[in-house]
Amino acid sequence: MSAPSDELKQARNKLLSLFSCGETAEDFQAHYTQIVDEYFRRSVQESETGQTLFRDKRPFALLALGGYGRGDLCVHSDLDVMILFNSKVPSSARTLAEDLFYPLWNMGLDLGHGIRSIQDCLSLGGEKFEFLTSLLDARFLCGDSPLYLDLMERLARKLLAKKALALRRWLEEQHQRRMAVFGDASHLLEPNLKEGIGGLRDYHHLLWLAKAFFHVRVPKDLEILGILSHKEYEDLETHLRFIHLVRNRLHQDSARRNDRLTFEHQEGIARALGFKDQDGLLAVEQFLSQVHASMASVKSLHRSFVFTQFPGSRKNGSGSERSAELCAPFHVDQGEICFPSAVAILSDPLLLLDIFAEAAKTGRPLALESKRLIREFLHLLDDSLRRSQRAARAFLSILNSPKACDVLDEMLETGFLCALIPEFEAVKDRVQFDHYHLFPVGRHLLQTLRHLKTLYRERDLLLTDIFLDLSEPEPLFLAALFHDIGKTGKDHARRGAHLARNILKRFSYDRKKTDHVHFLVLHHLLLAETATRRDLNDEKIVVQCAGMVGTVERLKMLYLLSWADGRATGPRAWNDWVANLVQELFFKILHILERGELATPDASRRVKQAMAEVRTLIGEKIPPAEADALFDGMPSNYLLETSPRSIARHITLHEQLWADVARGTAGAFRFEAAAEPSSGTWEVTFLAKDRAGLFSEVAGVLALNNINILSARIFTWRDGTAVDIFTVTPPVDPLHTEVIWERIQANLAETFQGRLVLADGLRQKAKPSLLSWKKTLTRLTEVMVDNDSSDFFTLIEVFTHDRIGLLYRITHTLFTLGIDIRIAKIAT
Amino acid sequence: MKKLEAIIKPFKLDDVKEGLSALGAKGLTVTEVKGFGRQRGHREVYRGAEYQVDFVSKIKIEVVMEDELVSDAVRLIQEKAKTGQIGDGKIFILPVENAIRIRTGETGKDAI
Numbered sequence: 001m002s003a004p005s006d007e008l009k010q011a012r013n014k015l016l017s018l019f020s021c022g023e024t025a026e027d028f029q030a031h032y033t034q035i036v037d038e039y040f041r042r043s044v045q046e047s048e049t050g051q052t053l054f055r056d057k058r059p060f061a062l063l064a065l066g067g068y069g070r071g072d073l074c075v076h077s078d079l080d081v082m083i084l085f086n087s088k089v090p091s092s093a094r095t096l097a098e099d100l101f102y103p104l105w106n107m108g109l110d111l112g113h114g115i116r117s118i119q120d121c122l123s124l125g126g127e128k129f130e131f132l133t134s135l136l137d138a139r140f141l142c143g144d145s146p147l148y149l150d151l152m153e154r155l156a157r158k159l160l161a162k163k164a165l166a167l168r169r170w171l172e173e174q175h176q177r178r179m180a181v182f183g184d185a186s187h188l189l190e191p192n193l194k195e196g197i198g199g200l201r202d203y204h205h206l207l208w209l210a211k212a213f214f215h216v217r218v219p220k221d222l223e224i225l226g227i228l229s230h231k232e233y234e235d236l237e238t239h240l241r242f243i244h245l246v247r248n249r250l251h252q253d254s255a256r257r258n259d260r261l262t263f264e265h266q267e268g269i270a271r272a273l274g275f276k277d278q279d280g281l282l283a284v285e286q287f288l289s290q291v292h293a294s295m296a297s298v299k300s301l302h303r304s305f306v307f308t309q310f311p312g313s314r315k316n317g318s319g320s321e322r323s324a325e326l327c328a329p330f331h332v333d334q335g336e337i338c339f340p341s342a343v344a345i346l347s348d349p350l351l352l353l354d355i356f357a358e359a360a361k362t363g364r365p366l367a368l369e370s371k372r373l374i375r376e377f378l379h380l381l382d383d384s385l386r387r388s389q390r391a392a393r394a395f396l397s398i399l400n401s402p403k404a405c406d407v408l409d410e411m412l413e414t415g416f417l418c419a420l421i422p423e424f425e426a427v428k429d430r431v432q433f434d435h436y437h438l439f440p441v442g443r444h445l446l447q448t449l450r451h452l453k454t455l456y457r458e459r460d461l462l463l464t465d466i467f468l469d470l471s472e473p474e475p476l477f478l479a480a481l482f483h484d485i486g487k488t489g490k491d492h493a494r495r496g497a498h499l500a501r502n503i504l505k506r507f508s509y510d511r512k513k514t515d516h517v518h519f520l521v522l523h524h525l526l527l528a529e530t531a532t533r534r535d536l537n538d539e540k541i542v543v544q545c546a547g548m549v550g551t552v553e554r555l556k557m558l559y560l561l562s563w564a565d566g567r568a569t570g571p572r573a574w575n576d577w578v579a580n581l582v583q584e585l586f587f588k589i590l591h592i593l594e595r596g597e598l599a600t601p602d603a604s605r606r607v608k609q610a611m612a613e614v615r616t617l618i619g620e621k622i623p624p625a626e627a628d629a630l631f632d633g634m635p636s637n638y639l640l641e642t643s644p645r646s647i648a649r650h651i652t653l654h655e656q657l658w659a660d661v662a663r664g665t666a667g668a669f670r671f672e673a674a675a676e677p678s679s680g681t682w683e684v685t686f687l688a689k690d691r692a693g694l695f696s697e698v699a700g701v702l703a704l705n706n707i708n709i710l711s712a713r714i715f716t717w718r719d720g721t722a723v724d725i726f727t728v729t730p731p732v733d734p735l736h737t738e739v740i741w742e743r744i745q746a747n748l749a750e751t752f753q754g755r756l757v758l759a760d761g762l763r764q765k766a767k768p769s770l771l772s773w774k775k776t777l778t779r780l781t782e783v784m785v786d787n788d789s790s791d792f793f794t795l796i797e798v799f800t801h802d803r804i805g806l807l808y809r810i811t812h813t814l815f816t817l818g819i820d821i822r823i824a825k826i827a828t
Numbered sequence: 829m830k831k832l833e834a835i836i837k838p839f840k841l842d843d844v845k846e847g848l849s850a851l852g853a854k855g856l857t858v859t860e861v862k863g864f865g866r867q868r869g870h871r872e873v874y875r876g877a878e879y880q881v882d883f884v885s886k887i888k889i890e891v892v893m894e895d896e897l898v899s900d901a902v903r904l905i906q907e908k909a910k911t912g913q914i915g916d917g918k919i920f921i922l923p924v925e926n927a928i929r930i931r932t933g934e935t936g937k938d939a940i
Binding site for chain 2: 461466469534577581
């Protein structure tokens with residue numbers, strides 16, 4: 001017959017490979033425990049030292065401790081065993097230990113062991129609570145069973161009688177420490193299955209307390225002794241089975257004892273457990289949702305157990321009172337809010353909502369029993385109640401209270417939020433499998449609101465200033481709560497905006513404020529996306545944003561929402577670097593909204609209208625997509641200031657120009673002049689591929705031909721087309737205008753091809769004649785440079801007396817200084 | 829061997845990255861950085877209160893390459909990162925004494 005250790009090795013490997021195939025997955029721990037038990041029983045039987053000890057009347061018992069004692073062995077759990085003697089530990093015990101333990105170490109198993117007398121156990125247990133709790137889980141393996149019974153009896157009678165309270169306090173401390181170190185695993189995206197709050201440890205704590213205080217021996221006693229209800233125990237078993245299953249997979253995946261369910265393992269485990277992508281949800285997202293649900297359930301069971309069985313551990317237990325601050329019909333018990341009776345809820349189901357409003361108003365927590373009743377009666381909430389004025393009022397009062405987040409947390413946890421606003425159900429536990437989001441959607445929404453509510457604590461004073469400046473923060477709060485509610489598929493912002501509108505309609509919420517919420521949800525990514533993906537020095541882009549935002553009030557809310565949303569998402573989505581960019585964009589939009597006419601709602605409407613007209617004018621000539629690209633590249637002020645007919649004409653000229661350029665024509669340009677009979681002036685249109693100095697050359701050629709420029713507007717489209725529009729005096733000889741325009745066109749071509757040197761011709765012209773000398777002195781030339789009026793450009797204003805060639809000289813000077821002219825306005 | 833350090837506008841990262849890989853850069857390092865150039869910081873005023881904005885957010889790309897590649901890489905970054913607007917950034921070229929691949933101990937060209 002093979003050695004016990006060989007058998008163990010074989011059995012363990014077989015079990016592991018069965019587990020990998022998904023068999024024995026559900027009760028892996030039980031199978032594994034059985035195999036190890038078998039090993040110890042056989043080893044003790046076959047150990048010569050063991051037999052000698054019994055013959056010498058030095059009986060001993062072998063006990064399984066800790067997790068092994070509970071029978072909860074996971075793939076890489078460590079094994080805790082102890083050899084127990086009655087009084088003195090004989091020296092040959094060491095040889096026994098070698099017989100039993102060495103083979104396990106050789107196999108690479110993690111083994112903790114001890115050789116102790118009963119008295120050793122009791123004194124060590126009194127000093128170290130870690131040891132005491134592992135003794136509480138002790139299980140007899142083999143040897144002399146009276147020894148084991150004796151230990152357990154004395155443990156209960158002597159040690160626990162004295163130490164139970166201290167043990168409870170220690171467990172409370174441990175719970176707090178775990179919260180600080182591992183966090184609440186029921187909503188972390190990389191939860192620790194064992195130590196996180198909601199993890200297996202919560203169950204262990206519960207079990208230890210039940211063992212120490214209520215003489216529970218095995219978990220099943222929790223139900224038999226009435227500590228948990230049948231349903232609670234059944235749920236607990238189901239959730240523990242799932243968490244253990246995940247833990248076993250995780251151990252196997254990591255090839256070591258690892259309890260933190262990190263991203264790299266999640267997809268594989270989700271697939272191994274049979275989760276499939278469906279309804280737009282990734283397998284891994286559904287998997288994680290279930291992990292969270294199980295852990296949340298363990299967490300809440302542990303909490304309710306501690307609260308119910310050890311009411312003394314509750315804070316602010318101030319006895320029963322019908323406090324004056326509390327509205328009828330609720331009353332306070334031990335500082336917590338209670339329903340008058342279950343019957344009262346049946347006759348007035350909205351009490352379910354009122355009690356939350358009460359909690360928000362007074363800052364008192366709900367009693368455990370109240371929460372139980374809420375869960376019990378959720379089904380009473382029907383559509384007519386959801387539509388009632390009273391529901392809307394109560395909900396808004398909760399939202400606006402300083403305690404809103406704590407209360408909404410409770411509402412989410414009890415399922416009431418989903419009952420009141422069913423749209424939450426689909427996203428509540430939705431996990432997003434990426435590296436940006438730290439929380440599932442439901443939690444993220446509450447977190448976003450929480451950041452807004454605690455904004456005054458931020459170091460960034462601008463946030464507080466903006467917040468205080470809002471005429472009303474309510475739409476912002478609502479938007480924070482709803483912004484990701486459409487996250488059930490693609491285009492979540494649009495979907496969410498639509499849902500938010502429906503919800504608010506149900507509440508008969510103010511129409512104008514509903515529009516704000518709709519806008520905020522729809523565009524909640526606008527600022528962050530634009531700031532990180534677009535050029536903030538491109539005025540057009542900022543103007544487009546400003547156009548979408550429309551008003552300063554909305555901009556302020558959107559900025560705060562972007563900030564809170566980013567913060568609630570996680571450090572990868574929001575950091576100083578991103579914040580900096582978003583703030584820059586905020587100020588640029590603000591300036592445009594406050595100063596400019598470019599982005600007023602009226603301007604946006606006019607631009608839209610103009611584009612529609614241009615589309616009809618150009619008809620089929622240009623495909624719509626191409627036209628859209630052209631519009632997108634046109635500066636905002638160009639679209640605002642130019643008539644649709646001219647724009648359509650420019651588009652035609654633009655096509656011709658670029659056709660020339662494509663053919664390789666050097667110095668290609670388009671030139672047109674048209675009389676404006678109403679004002680007696682001419683409009684000259686000039687298009688060319690933009691380059692430095694172009695404008696000054698055109699101005700120069702006009703001057704050379706004695707054309708006086710009355711005003712000029714120059715634009716650059718994003719594709720590099722310069723569009724210059726001049727209003728000029730009529731040519732001196734009105735009868736031969738055609739000739740003059742042709743000469744100008746020829747001059748332009750010569751200039752661009754380098755055959756005409758403008759400076760020479762103009763110097764000739766600019767010689768002041770004696771007659772005009774006096775007049776030129778009437779105005780001193782004044783030049784002003786303004787860097788503040790625009791976030792994008794420097795403004796140079798030149799006041800001087802008018803003369804032929806002036807525009808050429810100014811623009812030529814700017815050109816030689818390397819300054820690029822983006823917009824020019826000339827008035828005479 | 830030379831090291832190129834380019835400070836560029838954040839939204840140009842993808843263009844520059846793709847261009848450099850196509851050019852044959854073996855690897856590059858990207859950092860989110862903040863700083864200022866000729867513009868210095870500026871002051872924003874909101875409802876009478878002043879907020880000093882000292883730094884602008886930019887992307888820094890660092891890439892080490894053989895000397896022959898440098899001029900093409902510079903031209904490429906310039907072309908890809910240029911908007912013509914203010915704040916397009918800068919490129920610095922630094923000599924690199926040596927490079928060592930930690931895993932294999934290869935040095936010089938082979939380690940890039």
